[in-house]
Amino acid sequence: MPIVKLGEEGRWTNYHGTGTCEAATRFALRSGDAERGRDEIAIAAKSVQDWLAQAAAEKRRVRPLGAGWSPSNVNISSQSWLLHTRRFNRCFRMGADDVRPGIDAGALMLVEAGALVDEVSDKFEEQGRSLWTSGAGNGQTFAGASATGTHGSMIARGGIQDHIRALQIVTPAGIRWIEPDAGVMSDAFIAATGSTALRDDNMFAAAQLPVGSLGIVTALVVDSVPKFLVRPIQNLRKVDRAALDWLAAGDFRRFSAAYALDQDPDFVQMIVNPYKPFKRPAMLRFLYREPWRDDYPRATPGQLGAGYDALSLLGRLLNDYPWARGPLLQFAMKQGYASGPDIDAPPVYGSWGEGLDTHRPLADLFNASVTIDRADLARAFERICAVYARHGGSTVVTIRFMERAQGLLAPARFTHNAVIDFDGPRSQRTADAYARVVECLDAEGITFTRHWAKSCRLDAARVAADYGEDFRRWRAARDRLLPDPAHRALFGSEVLDNLGLTC
Amino acid sequence: MMWLGWALAALGFALIFGQYAAGQADIFVSIANPRPLDEESMVVTLKGWGFAAQAAQPFVTPESDHGLCDVRLFATRRQMLVAIATFGFLRPVTVAWRANAGILPLGDA
Numbered sequence A: 001m002p003i004v005k006l007g008e009e010g011r012w013t014n015y016h017g018t019g020t021c022e023a024a025t026r027f028a029l030r031s032g033d034a035e036r037g038r039d040e041i042a043i044a045a046k047s048v049q050d051w052l053a054q055a056a057a058e059k060r061r062v063r064p065l066g067a068g069w070s071p072s073n074v075n076i077s078s079q080s081w082l083l084h085t086r087r088f089n090r091c092f093r094m095g096a097d098d099v100r101p102g103i104d105a106g107a108l109m110l111v112e113a114g115a116l117v118d119e120v121s122d123k124f125e126e127q128g129r130s131l132w133t134s135g136a137g138n139g140q141t142f143a144g145a146s147a148t149g150t151h152g153s154m155i156a157r158g159g160i161q162d163h164i165r166a167l168q169i170v171t172p173a174g175i176r177w178i179e180p181d182a183g184v185m186s187d188a189f190i191a192a193t194g195s196t197a198l199r200d201d202n203m204f205a206a207a208q209l210p211v212g213s214l215g216i217v218t219a220l221v222v223d224s225v226p227k228f229l230v231r232p233i234q235n236l237r238k239v240d241r242a243a244l245d246w247l248a249a250g251d252f253r254r255f256s257a258a259y260a261l262d263q264d265p266d267f268v269q270m271i272v273n274p275y276k277p278f279k280r281p282a283m284l285r286f287l288y289r290e291p292w293r294d295d296y297p298r299a300t301p302g303q304l305g306a307g308y309d310a311l312s313l314l315g316r317l318l319n320d321y322p323w324a325r326g327p328l329l330q331f332a333m334k335q336g337y338a339s340g341p342d343i344d345a346p347p348v349y350g351s352w353g354e355g356l357d358t359h360r361p362l363a364d365l366f367n368a369s370v371t372i373d374r375a376d377l378a379r380a381f382e383r384i385c386a387v388y389a390r391h392g393g394s395t396v397v398t399i400r401f402m403e404r405a406q407g408l409l410a411p412a413r414f415t416h417n418a419v420i421d422f423d424g425p426r427s428q429r430t431a432d433a434y435a436r437v438v439e440c441l442d443a444e445g446i447t448f449t450r451h452w453a454k455s456c457r458l459d460a461a462r463v464a465a466d467y468g469e470d471f472r473r474w475r476a477a478r479d480r481l482l483p484d485p486a487h488r489a490l491f492g493s494e495v496l497d498n499l500g501l502t503c
Numbered sequence B: 001m002m003w004l005g006w007a008l009a010a011l012g013f014a015l016i017f018g019q020y021a022a023g024q025a026d027i028f029v030s031i032a033n034p035r036p037l038d039e040e041s042m043v044v045t046l047k048g049w050g051f052a053a054q055a056a057q058p059f060v061t062p063e064s065d066h067g068l069c070d071v072r073l074f075a076t077r078r079q080m081l082v083a084i085a086t087f088g089f090l091r092p093v094t095v096a097w098r099a100n101a102g103i104l105p106l107g108d109a
């Protein structure tokens, strides 16, 4: 039995300490040592199904857990059974016979749901392949990161869930293998995983981003691209207001030429101090993609500019000394971010995975964001900073860029997206300032969505309004997968019910 | 002479305040390619200026068959105040650690 019970009923707190599951019974799903991946996930899926039946019999709700990184508390459910998945983390290469004709098996990998993004990235790199995007850290599980639409700032890419080609989901009613209409895996392979095939574009688009509400994801088929190198440039520069227009228009080349290299960048991120965003230098990060070569000088994640932590150390100070917020934030930006290589430093290179790290727990963090149509950036950004600063927001403000992401509930639903993040030390004042930003965007008539994982205070009415027809399609897919309301309720929680996802 | 007294008092205060602030620093040690599970922690109280150590609970961590990923050592504000108020006789510190999920070799599907 790959599921083991971890101790008696007790409390479990998520990574950022934003939520606690009271009276929770903890279980862990563990990898076995079956020779073939399909056998391993068949055994695991059957155990999960039996475990779900037991939970239902004991009238307990269930909550699968990845790394527990979501501060929105979509990972919190009290009086429930929790399923920790991080030790269910094997990865398997595909054979040509495992896939349908016309599918490149060499690009795909079968991944157990609890494998960290870092693990998936490493295993791809072992095979000369790479993920094409991911978040700023890579310590989430692949299933957990996809569940909320985790994204980075690769300007021509969507979210991490875009890598998924097929997935196995377990509900009390069955073990399903979900793929798009065109199919990916061979029928024999799917049968060997103990699953029933469900080939349906709508269902697949719902399951790519399920927000933990469609059942327990046990395995994923993850796509990749050939391994590539990135050259980071990271510097502190005063950014001209006019540059926002270039970014809004997608003229990243011009932005890069002005502040870094005169080359097309693949990744652009701008971290600003909301207190005088154009007067104080912003921290800029660019990545330039190059073809892979084995003989590049290795660099540490720090030398490649990874790391995001200095700000959290200043949390208490920022909260206690409101008059000093602007200079303190600027000090933190200098300390925390300026270490990356600038244009005149000797170039450093790394693979996609080498430039990320798994993050270490530090002070309590606040994370929130809004995703807007990139075309609205120039109009929205200064207003956002002004409102946020006026109400005492004590974090930096980050702008990241991405294309429309896959999944019916993907927050990046505009053709071109600008994501504005508010990440830093947690305080009530910062949360209130973020709420004022949301009010301001509504008042200005600027359309936006919010991240499922972050402290964005969504509710069912707002979700329905933001996602419209896509939300209706998502619910229709859910009702097909979980026709029995009792089964839907099994995956419910206070937060998910409130979002209209599980009831 | 009065000023000398004040200067010494200020120096003493600065020394103690420095210890109070620095004692709350977070010392972090990690393995190179971590696959962390949930963090667990315990308080260890060093007694008699370090002659004896007493943990509130035994140092056992479930799920540690793949070893530990990382360990943090720090004192909270309250722990530092206890240490200062007892002239260092009691020195509570928090040890936090995350077990490792392990890295398994790439298999065949």
Ligand SMILES: Cc1cc2nc3c(=O)[nH]c(=O)nc-3n(C[C@H](O)[C@H](O)[C@H](O)COP(=O)(O)OP(=O)(O)OC[C@H]3O[C@@H](n4cnc5c(N)ncnc54)[C@H](O)[C@@H]3O)c2cc1C
Pocket: A015, A016, A063, A064, A065, A066, A067, A068, A069, A070, A071, A074, A075, A085, A113, A114, A134, A135, A136, A137, A139, A140, A141, A142, A143, A144, A145, A146, A147, A148, A149, A150, A151, A152, A211, A212, A213, A215, A216, A217, A218, A359, A451, A453, A454
């Ligand atoms: C330090 C840090 C950095 C971050 N950086 C970014 C970033 O750059 N970009 C970004 O977009 N986001 C970012 N986030 C948010 C983060 O990516 C999301 O919270 C992500 O969902 C976390 O993944 P997880 O494995 O911790 O999932 P959890 O938080 O554990 O779970 C998320 C949801 O998925 C469900 N779930 C988990 N596993 C399964 C499963 N096997 N089957 C079914 N449901 C499951 C859970 O029940 C829950 O509803 C960051 C968060 C932190 C803490």
